[in-house]
Amino acid sequence: MTLTGDLFIAGERRSSGQRFRAYDPAKGAEIDDIDFAGASEADVDDACAAAEAAFLPYSTKPLAERAAFLEAIADEIEALGDALVERACRESGLPAARITGERGRTAGQLRLFAREVRDGAWQKLRIDHADPQRTPPKPDLRLRTVAVGPVAVFGASNFPLAFSTAGGDTASALAAGCPVVVKGHPAHPGTSELIATAIGRAVERTGMPKGVFSLVNITSNDVAGKLVSDPRIQAVGFTGSRAGGEALMKIAAARPRPIPVYAEMSAINPVILMPHALKARGDALAKAYVGSMAMGAGQFCTNPGLVLGLAGPELDAFSQAAAEALSRQAAQVMLTDGIHKAFEAGKEKLAASPYVEKVAEGAEPAGPTQGRAALFTVAGKDFLADPVHLHEVFGVSSVLVRCADLDELKSVLTELEGQLTATIQVDEGDYADSKALIPVLERTVGRILANGWPTGVEVAHSMVHGGPYPATSDGRTTSVGTLAIERFVRPVAYQDLPEALLPDALREGGQGGVLSRIDGAWTL
Amino acid sequence: MTLTGDLFIAGERRSSGQRFRAYDPAKGAEIDDIDFAGASEADVDDACAAAEAAFLPYSTKPLAERAAFLEAIADEIEALGDALVERACRESGLPAARITGERGRTAGQLRLFAREVRDGAWQKLRIDHADPQRTPPKPDLRLRTVAVGPVAVFGASNFPLAFSTAGGDTASALAAGCPVVVKGHPAHPGTSELIATAIGRAVERTGMPKGVFSLVNITSNDVAGKLVSDPRIQAVGFTGSRAGGEALMKIAAARPRPIPVYAEMSAINPVILMPHALKARGDALAKAYVGSMAMGAGQFCTNPGLVLGLAGPELDAFSQAAAEALSRQAAQVMLTDGIHKAFEAGKEKLAASPYVEKVAEGAEPAGPTQGRAALFTVAGKDFLADPVHLHEVFGVSSVLVRCADLDELKSVLTELEGQLTATIQVDEGDYADSKALIPVLERTVGRILANGWPTGVEVAHSMVHGGPYPATSDGRTTSVGTLAIERFVRPVAYQDLPEALLPDALREGGQGGVLSRIDGAWTL
Structure with a gap:
């Protein structure tokens, strides 16, 4: 496929006034085949509005459909073939073997999150039945997690696939039920566009709302700040420098309604x-x-x-x-x-x-x-x-x-x-x-x-790619592995709701084999 | 027992230069039976140092001993008898029936957390076994949560027992394995002293390190800020006004190493x-x-x-x-x-x-x-x-x-x-x-x-007493119910550790009936 250099907002390709070029570090020169669009504040606003519009339709899809969407993204990324490897190598200076391995990791990560979505334990389903005889009467209480809302993802340069446009932050946010607006890394805009195309195809193929994914390249710090301060964005994922992460933390903390920033920043290991x-x-x-x-x-x-x-x-x-x-x-x-x-x-x-x-x-x-x-x-x-x-x-x-x-x-x-x-x-x-x-x-x-070396980061249930400040902005979580899904959900309790108003998964016997806690006892 | 008005730092009673009096709202006058000590910066420093010294001994105690400690606190609070009810009524203007009910809730909450400590699922035990045949070889990865460190708790005035010195924040932090420094609420210093005495007795009776609990009354915002900015404090629990909560959030975010603040602040429900x-x-x-x-x-x-x-x-x-x-x-x-x-x-x-x-x-x-x-x-x-x-x-x-x-x-x-x-x-x-x-x-x-009313907050597995900003500073959690323990732990992964260096709960077959995830499968 041919690159267009356009922004990718909720399935729509759009050019913009600002242009920039990719860079070939091995040659030490710009790649002059194409101009890439840089997003304006209005473009970011449109991406956030589309993400917000997609939130309810997307987050309420059956989990099986959400999982199939993640798998479709993995399939479509693999279907990009050599074009993806070639472009990513050219833009990153990394060898083909490494990029090929990273592609496998990226697809495997999406498929692992698809299985995690189906596993469903991250919903933390809990039921405490009523006891009307108790003094005072004990209410019926049920709990599950819900998706937090649209998430902004700032991709990293050092893993142009696994920690970027369809990387761990995007995969775990989509798995949690959150639409994603990716701020593409300017070091590999062509790679990002290819990945966005793959995600767009998966959106179409699985009938997801278009606003579930947008990619905006941003060339100005002000516009990037606008993405983090947009009231529709409910969490931020970031991998990059300490200075960059701390800048985002400051913007997020200064919002009228502060939001969590999951920034993976700096370590000497x-x-x-x-x-x-x-x-x-x-x-x-x-x-x-x-x-x-x-x-x-x-x-x-x-x-x-x-x-x-x-x-x-x-x-x-x-x-x-x-x-x-x-x-x-x-x-x-x-x-x-x-x-x-x-x-x-x-x-x-x-x-x-x-x-x-x-x-x-x-x-x-x-x-x-x-x-x-x-x-x-x-x-x-x-x-x-x-x-x-x-x-x-x-x-x-x-x-x-x-x-x-x-x-x-x-x-x-x-x-x-x-x-x-x-x-x-x-x-x-x-x-x-x-x-x-x-x-x-x-x-x-x-x-x-x-007796090993830290440079390999296995994508697994037991992985923690996180740590106390300043390794990350929030040591309570991980950005790699299935536990990462918990960053993008929050718990909600339902008290004495009639069956008709309860979420399906919290109805009597509606847990469908998902790990649940019923009156304190764990059950499958 | 007779009140002394002293600070209670790691089991030691200590007076200080600053004095203040309790207030009887029903009479609209100071209670003149005793002067209470206000902590200096040095007192806060000592409490934090004691909490830090207690962290490793306390957090590594067997879970059964930690649970017994929580139950001993509940017993000792009940053993305070009518003196506690009388003092709390006098300092809060609340009727005896309400305070008696609240005492039951407070003791019940501590016992629920004791059961939760024993249940152990909050440790998130996970094991992914190695696969040396895979290319590249798959490492052995194991995960559990660990206590974050000493926690500062700012008690509320409106529940002088259930949301104060031995309230939900203290109970969940102690359950997680964290020593606690309570900033006592000036509206009920006598009540707080009685509770501190009960906790002190439980510490002695169950052989816990003395620094696991301190109570400091603080009469100056500067000294309160010192508690939140102390580098040994790793998290803050707060129930109170939005202005108060936001002030603590600012101090915590401005630390060289920011820490989470769990502030329950404001709602119109x-x-x-x-x-x-x-x-x-x-x-x-x-x-x-x-x-x-x-x-x-x-x-x-x-x-x-x-x-x-x-x-x-x-x-x-x-x-x-x-x-x-x-x-x-x-x-x-x-x-x-x-x-x-x-x-x-x-x-x-x-x-x-x-x-x-x-x-x-x-x-x-x-x-x-x-x-x-x-x-x-x-x-x-x-x-x-x-x-x-x-x-x-x-x-x-x-x-x-x-x-x-x-x-x-x-x-x-x-x-x-x-x-x-x-x-x-x-x-x-x-x-x-x-x-x-x-x-x-x-x-x-x-x-x-x-079809109910929100004023009752059941202490249960399925309770969420939390919500998006500004109801709380962190909508990902709850301050009531067993899920509250998760606020004070963070995950750590162990890769290829020899059995001898693994925590007991992560050794092969060492899960002892605690909910675990082994190679992706949930098991009890």
Whole structure:
């Protein structure tokens, strides 16, 4: 299919006054095949009005139809074929194998949410029967969750499929029954348009109201703010920088009626090398560390930006092995010119810290927009002396912290800000000491790993891709995995309603095999 | 027992430089038997430090011990006997029957949360087993919720037991595993001290860490702000005015690491008189309406402050019957001098609206701090003309809205702010029209009632005492009922952790009958 560059508002393609172009980071140049439209305030208003108009028809569709819609989106995305992979690679600088894998993840995620919609337990169906004999009489009370309303989704640049237009935020909001207005990421407008086309086809094919989905590219912060402050928008999903997320939080909090912002923002994802593990397999750990750090040009929210170990010959050997692996690491094309510049600036700021030493650098860039890998080190006692050590450097960059002993390591961990992940490399001999670290990590992170690397984020029932501030704006949730659906619903109680006025799922015996709680007892 | 007037910080009684006295609203005078201490910033700091120190020991106690602690609090509150009832009546102006009922509710609530702790489903135990054969290999992922950390609770004046020192917020936070620092309400300091004594005894009796509970009376907004901005506090529970709740929200949002505020603030709780019901039993509805409105001197968050019906002879008759009932309504002692003055000012503001007509007034006050009941009316077409009609008047005051037709009634409902409740009075002939109102109400309120009155709030699994802004600051939750525990936990995922490092409840077969989700399937 041919790209039009138009906005996609409730099934209608529309051009606008503002134009911009996509960028090919590998070539370091604009892609001049097409001009993309940037939305005006009126366009955003129309998208929100369409989402509001679609809310009731969409949220009251039978769950089976909602699930079929999600599956149809997955099918239509796959049906885009090579055109999608080619465009996404060109706009992101990411290799085809990675984009192909991400497409599978994106379709699989939509299908998982379709199954979750059918499972239905997220409705939290509860019934407490009346007891008219009690003093005072006990009323009949029933509870379920309802969709919150239209949701604004701000896609990320680093996963142009899985965390963007039809990514986890969109999938979980649609699963919850909420229409979605996506603010497309300007780093991959052609990719977004292809995905919007697929969603549009799924809308038509499954007879959903057209306003259930709109894509607006927005080139001005003011217009983006308008989307968040629009009174019809009831929640915001965002993946991106801390500055961006915090800006949206401020706008949402200043509304006459504040709304939740689920912003996944910033993390350095500590990895702890426990002594026995380090001794037994330091060399292998060092290589795997560099592999995880360099994956996708280091542009993962879960990139291991911090490694902590106990100073000594084993850690020196680890450092040397990591330095060797890193020095062989080719420079990689980064997503955008802006991200590349921020990466270079971040490394410079780190290197300028009087406490930090540069251990190694990767191969020199061989083309535009390429980031050169870097490994730094700092002593545990100095780590907390300069907040620059705490800041995420988005790209292939990491800091090795040499701690004097486990107490110092624990005190560094205790002082860290909220993180998406923490990883411990452990052997059996480390279990006793590691056990004491778990409660510290539980207070700071969303996911604790052992003997692995944080860069893979499985889409599963048990995944938490979240964590305390500033990893996310709201540590009570996750943006990956089925629990993400709970972000876009809220509970409503029904007291003494006649059967005729109750939602079907709350009628006597109407739970249809969905997990429910009847008079306190769980039942299937 | 004799009151000391001291602060209660982690089991230690402590006086302070600032003193204040309790107030007897029925007499309109200070209670001069004792001076109460007001906390300094240092006192608040100590309470937070003790809560933080207690967090790990408390949150890692076996659930059975945590449940026994909650039950011990209930026992110790009951063991306070008549002294508690007498003091609470004297400080609140509420009658003994009401306070005795509220004590039962408070103890029952603690015992319900004890059962909920044992039920354990709120831990959201999930296990997704590994699949090493998959490409890429699928990791082992497990999930549970953990307590968020120390919680600050701001008690309410209108329920000196059930929504105060050992009320719903404290009970649900303790149930979740969070130490609590209560900012005692200055309207009932003696009542709070008695309750703190009971909790202290339960702490001793069940061997809990002392910092799990502190009570600080605070007489300055600055010191109260210090409690919310203390970095050790991880969530806030509040019941009170919109101005108060919004002030806490601002402080919490401005922290370097923002935290959730669960503020239950303001509602006018619309009641809809559907035509058949109005025709069949208008007179009985009018009497019940005034009864609900006047309960507890109108000082219920769920007071029916708004009644909507279709203009015509039936509504006129309803209005007249309500006016008659109201004119016989005795003036009642209100909780505090400040609340009484705000009530009088609120009625005056309403009466000053050019669209509003006063229908009836209750009997004249016969003593200090007594509020005189009032009923107003406004035409549906004028209701939205002045925002003053939307504002809660806390006390025995309500507005009857005369709508031209169902469309006008629906448009008034659509424009309402978020509410705790909405009630429809329906007969069978009203079902078809009422059905269309349910989706409107679901977007606006936390609880929908039929053929009842909103002032009773059952403590149950299916209760939602919450609702969209400004009914509460966070419509995703409830402050009454077992679902309230979810406010004070957050999910953590564990990836590939060796059995030795996993929490007991996530070990293979370690779920002990608690509702869990294993590889996607719900199991008990």
